[in-house]
Amino acid sequence: MRERIQNRNVEIAVIGLGYIGLPTAIMFANSGFNVTGYEIREEVVKKLNSGTAHIVEPEINKLLQEAIKSGKLRATSNPEDIKNKDVYIICVQTPLREDKTPNLEYLESAVKTVARAMKKGSMVIIESTVPPLTTVRMARLIETLTGLKAGEDFYMVHAPERVMPGRIFKELVYNSRILGGITRESADLAEILYRTFVKGQIFKTDPTTSEMVKLMENTFRDVNIALANEFAFLAHQYGINIFEAIELANTHPRVKIHIPGIGVGGHCLPKDPYLLLSSAKEDFGLIKKAREINEDMPLMAKDLLFEAFKMINLPPEEAVVTVLGLAYKGNSDDTRNSPAYVFIEAIQDDVKEVRSYDPYVSGTHETLEEAVKDSDAIVIATDHSQFKKLNWEELGKLMRNKILIDGRHVIDKPPKGFIFKGIGRGEY
Numbered sequence: 001m002r003e004r005i006q007n008r009n010v011e012i013a014v015i016g017l018g019y020i021g022l023p024t025a026i027m028f029a030n031s032g033f034n035v036t037g038y039e040i041r042e043e044v045v046k047k048l049n050s051g052t053a054h055i056v057e058p059e060i061n062k063l064l065q066e067a068i069k070s071g072k073l074r075a076t077s078n079p080e081d082i083k084n085k086d087v088y089i090i091c092v093q094t095p096l097r098e099d100k101t102p103n104l105e106y107l108e109s110a111v112k113t114v115a116r117a118m119k120k121g122s123m124v125i126i127e128s129t130v131p132p133l134t135t136v137r138m139a140r141l142i143e144t145l146t147g148l149k150a151g152e153d154f155y156m157v158h159a160p161e162r163v164m165p166g167r168i169f170k171e172l173v174y175n176s177r178i179l180g181g182i183t184r185e186s187a188d189l190a191e192i193l194y195r196t197f198v199k200g201q202i203f204k205t206d207p208t209t210s211e212m213v214k215l216m217e218n219t220f221r222d223v224n225i226a227l228a229n230e231f232a233f234l235a236h237q238y239g240i241n242i243f244e245a246i247e248l249a250n251t252h253p254r255v256k257i258h259i260p261g262i263g264v265g266g267h268c269l270p271k272d273p274y275l276l277l278s279s280a281k282e283d284f285g286l287i288k289k290a291r292e293i294n295e296d297m298p299l300m301a302k303d304l305l306f307e308a309f310k311m312i313n314l315p316p317e318e319a320v321v322t323v324l325g326l327a328y329k330g331n332s333d334d335t336r337n338s339p340a341y342v343f344i345e346a347i348q349d350d351v352k353e354v355r356s357y358d359p360y361v362s363g364t365h366e367t368l369e370e371a372v373k374d375s376d377a378i379v380i381a382t383d384h385s386q387f388k389k390l391n392w393e394e395l396g397k398l399m400r401n402k403i404l405i406d407g408r409h410v411i412d413k414p415p416k417g418f419i420f421k422g423i424g425r426g427e428y
């Protein structure tokens with residue numbers, strides 16, 4: 001297999017063509033491999049084969065078209081098309097259930113599809129983020145379904161994906177990678193495979209360690225954001241601007257405080273800390289507390305909005321509120337677990353009308369002007385670049401009352417004539 005990989009002479013199937021699977025499939029195809037992308041959503045398959053990506057990511061359409069035109073990438077919904085491949089890379093979603101326990105249904109279904117399609121000697125790679133011990137459990141599942149032995153008859157690896165949406169094609173190449181092989185040989189082969197385009201370092205370990213590493217990274221970020229959010233809460237009580245304080249604190253050589261805001265969304269940070277805890281019998285409570293803080297941040301934005309209503313004696317039930325941004329982060333179309341929705345749900349029964357505008361998300365008002373006309377308050381929930389360049393004075397002229405709540409530190413200097421409040425902006 002070693003030489004065959006180096007010569008691009010192995011057939012790859014990528015299972016799940018979403019934010020991670022599609023760029024991964026494109027990357028391998030444009031590195032010279034024959035790649036079949038298997039995806040259960042038929043409308044996505046159709047769109048991809050016609051050369052259009054269903055997600056927003058810099059350069060994706062150009063790179064997808066290159067892969068489709070060269071004949072190296074083809075998408076399919078037919079499991080027959082992924083029979084007897086050499087490498088299977090699983091990139092399906094691993095969300096939470098309502099009760100915040102991991103929902104591994106997509107993963108298990110993908111593993112079963114792979115078990116039915118693979119042959120002796122195949123390599124199965126899980127790129128999805130999973131609770132500790134899952135890869136070993138999935139290897140046992142494949143053994144039961146195929147009668148093959150993991151590490152002897154097939155290779156198995158957990159290769160967590162660490163790319164940042166918005167920079168995926170750069171980070172796929174330059175990030176360092178962790179490869180958790182069920183055996184040393186599995187990790188060694190996966191290293192040869194990823195080395196075909198990865199320029200970052202590659203570290204090899206066991207699958208449970210690599211599962212932990214991935215979850216620790218996102219939990220570290222989530223807990224740090226919670227700390228920044230707690231600082232923001234204190235800043236309101238002490239009457240200071242937390243962003244100035246953070247900038248000053250970050251001049252210390254060993255301090256790097258994160259950015260407070262209306263909440264933490266996306267497919268990863270809101271669930272990965274729960275995945276980390278899900279297989280443990282006990283924990284100290286810090287990670288859960290951080291999650292609670294971040295989950296409650298939309299309510300802090302609600303408090304600021306309602307304080308502003310009070311300042312102008314506007315009964316909330318008469319107020320029209322325009323939310324700018326539905327995506328979970330700037331310049332993205334991804335609305336998964338977006339705090340904007342939590343915020344909207346928290347206010348919609350108390351106010352007259354809630355409108356939204358997001359240039360990346362369909363189903364919102366067509367134009368910003370239309371969304372803002374005769375409204376009483378604007379709440380910024382996403383840091384899209386274009387929101388940083390708005391002419392607030394002109395927009396203000398369209399409004400009935402001029403309340404501006406900044407949930408994402410988009411506004412540096414409060415615009416004239418507005419009642420301005422921002423998360424962590426306690427100086428007003």
Ligand SMILES: NC(=O)c1ccc[n+]([C@@H]2O[C@H](COP(=O)([O-])OP(=O)(O)OC[C@H]3O[C@@H](n4cnc5c(N)ncnc54)[C@H](O)[C@@H]3O)[C@@H](O)[C@H]2O)c1
Pocket residue numbers: 015016017018019020021038039040041044091092093094106107109110113127128129130161162163164165267268
């Ligand atoms: N989105 C990110 O920024 C990011 C970054 C790093 C890691 N991850 C992890 O990568 C994994 C995938 O995340 P994503 O954001 O790409 O999810 P996604 O929802 O965008 O993509 C998953 C795709 O898999 C498809 N799918 C589901 N079950 C399937 C099956 N049985 N067979 C074939 N296709 C199936 C879905 O239809 C979907 O298109 C998750 O575990 C996530 O935690 C995501």
Ligand SMILES: CC(=O)N[C@@H]1[C@@H](OP(=O)(O)OP(=O)(O)OC[C@H]2O[C@@H](n3ccc(=O)[nH]c3=O)[C@H](O)[C@@H]2O)O[C@H](CO)[C@@H](O)[C@@H]1O
Pocket residue numbers: 129161162163164165217218221225258259260261262263264265266267268269328329330
């Ligand atoms: C460890 C790490 O870096 N992991 C990254 C992360 O990427 P992401 O796409 O989830 O993006 P983030 O930037 O983490 O934002 C998430 C939410 O937190 C808000 N936020 C952010 C920073 C801050 O200081 N204050 C905030 O409030 C922001 O607005 C948004 O709602 O997970 C991916 C999947 O596993 C990883 O692959 C990727 O490397």
